[in-house]
Amino acid sequence: MAYDDDTDLPHRWYASNLVGVPARVLASTDFNAHPTALAIAGTYEAHTALFHLLDSSRDLNEAHDMFVHYLTLAFGLRKPEAHEAQAMGAAEQRRWRSSWRKLLQGWGMDSNGPAGAVLKGWVESRFGLVPSFHKQPLLRFPSPAWVVYLQEKAASRYNNNNIHQQLDLLYTYCQWALRRIQQQDGTNAQHLRLWRGSNQCEEQVVAGRLQNRRCTVRLNNLVSFSLSQEDASCFGDWVLEVQVPIVKVLVFPELLPGQVLQGEQEVLALGGDYEVMARYA
Incomplete structure (x- = not known):
């Protein structure tokens, strides 16, 4: 067709x-x-x-x-x-x-x-x-x-x-x-600074280039982020630094003590298009 x-x-x-x-x-x-x-x-x-x-x-x-x-x-x-x-x-x-x-x-x-x-x-x-x-x-x-x-x-x-x-x-x-x-x-931050590691970033880029460090990627509708760059690097060669709106967060480690996601320091958040800083680990 x-x-x-x-x-x-x-x-x-x-x-x-x-x-x-x-x-x-x-x-x-x-x-x-x-x-x-x-x-x-x-x-x-x-x-x-x-x-x-x-x-x-x-x-x-x-x-x-x-x-x-x-x-x-x-x-x-x-x-x-x-x-x-x-x-x-x-x-x-x-x-x-x-x-x-x-x-x-x-x-x-x-x-x-x-x-x-x-x-x-x-x-x-x-x-x-x-x-x-x-x-x-x-x-x-x-x-x-x-x-x-x-x-x-x-x-x-x-x-x-x-x-x-x-x-x-x-x-x-x-x-x-x-x-x-x-x-x-006593804070009023609107974003969480998070990181995401991946080996499949090229296909997610919708504007710019990874090699230029600043680009826009299209993430899945629900995605996992890490609280540190070091943790994110365990999941892929490319590490994306992202400012995630707090209103898009579904789960963060302190929310559910003892929850399985806490051990991985994992944050679940809504996806979409994100402007990121890309680094090759």
């Missing part, structure tokens, strides 16, 4: 979202330079009791315990006691209850696995940012690569138990925690 333009390429798609900022704007370098607050419609309003409780917490550790306890009760994430399991049917005992924690653990093991597909699908649904990579580049639609992604993001093993609503709360809690840290520190 011949194509007269590239409107069927994912980065040209402008999906609706729940944050009130057009996806085209949200993915742009202009938004990254001048970010505005983002809120997933209805999430705070549906769980005001949780956030009022969080406001009374003494520190992030106590807030974390409150958050985990609330989601455990709200979404039935607690492992049943022995006597409770006996009262359940065999099918109920075997039922996999998806949780935000299992998704993050799955992402930590393989961001291109089924858990990664669900997370990318959540970003697509809530922020309108279409993924550009899952196992392989997601180019023209339809294609075998897109079929695999669509199947994995809809598979019931991870995509059940109101998983999108759980992730809505995780993002909203993350933004609450970042504001709390800034209030305590």
